[in-house]
């Protein structure tokens with residue numbers, strides 16, 4: 001059962017494998033989505049809340065127990081992955097560790113917004129969301145430049161809540177003129193730039209799928225983001241270790257102040273893995289070195 005998805009090629013991978021032996025129920029508020037990419041056995045056009053609250057009454061108790069087993073299995077994979085990550089150390093800032101530090105510093109109810117790119121993928125993998133509606137990302141729509149305006153919008157809606165933009169240096173530069181609104185409307189958001197001096201998500205494809213033919217992605221002369229911060233009258237910091245990152249962000253949260261944090265990340269090591277190459281099936285996932293899990297659900301045939 002799929003709710004509110006367009007079955008894009010990036011989520012499905014290989015359409016033939018995806019269809020094999022499956023019956024699909026597709027729920028979407030936009031009826032033109034139903035049957036567009038994947039033909040379901042049952043298509044339901046309707047509001048997710050109404051449809052789900054009707055359907056949940058039809059789910060037998062026995063299925064709920066199966067569901068719990070499936071969720072336990074998923075949690076196990078997540079725990080294995082996090083344990084693996086915690087052991088990998090790299091020189092300089094590792095994106096997943098930066099996120100861990102930020103998660104510890106930001107209060108649980110904080111709202112985060114993201115740009116589009118590898119930093120967004122790292123967030124999808126490593127940002128723990130404690131409160132519904134606090135993770136704002138353009139997801140598969142892939143709107144670079146979304147992070148800062150989305151964060152400002154969130155701050156207007158919830159001035160009482162700390163708001164953090166986790167951005168890429170490419171995405172940030174698409175809409176960074178919105179920094180003017182921080183002072184104009186007193187919207188103290190915290191902007192963290194995962195500054196890898198490249199359009200990493202695209203570079204990643206060039207390295208992995210196009211034989212390392214790197215073209216038109218690297219920024220060898222980025223602007224000085226500290227000077228950008230200064231130009232807009234906002235405090236800027238370029239931490240050189242996790243402790244400096246932690247204390248700068250903690251101070252901004254405590255004082256409800258705007259802050260721009262430029263986090264230098266080595267582009268040669270910023271590969272988001274696991275990664276499913278386009279058109280491939282989940283079982284053809286590329287794992288990070290030294291990490292493997294069996295992605296076939298060993299349960300009762302429900303995982304496929």
Ligand SMILES: Cc1ncc(C[n+]2csc(CCOP(=O)(O)OP(=O)(O)O)c2C)c(N)n1
Pocket residue numbers: 115116117118119120142143144145167168169170171172194196198199200201202
């Ligand atoms: C407006 C727009 N242009 C181009 C793309 C294609 N695209 C997707 S991710 C990406 C690179 C993003 O770079 P950056 O924001 O620096 O993030 P990183 O991948 O380096 O973390 C590009 C060019 C897009 N999604 N949106």
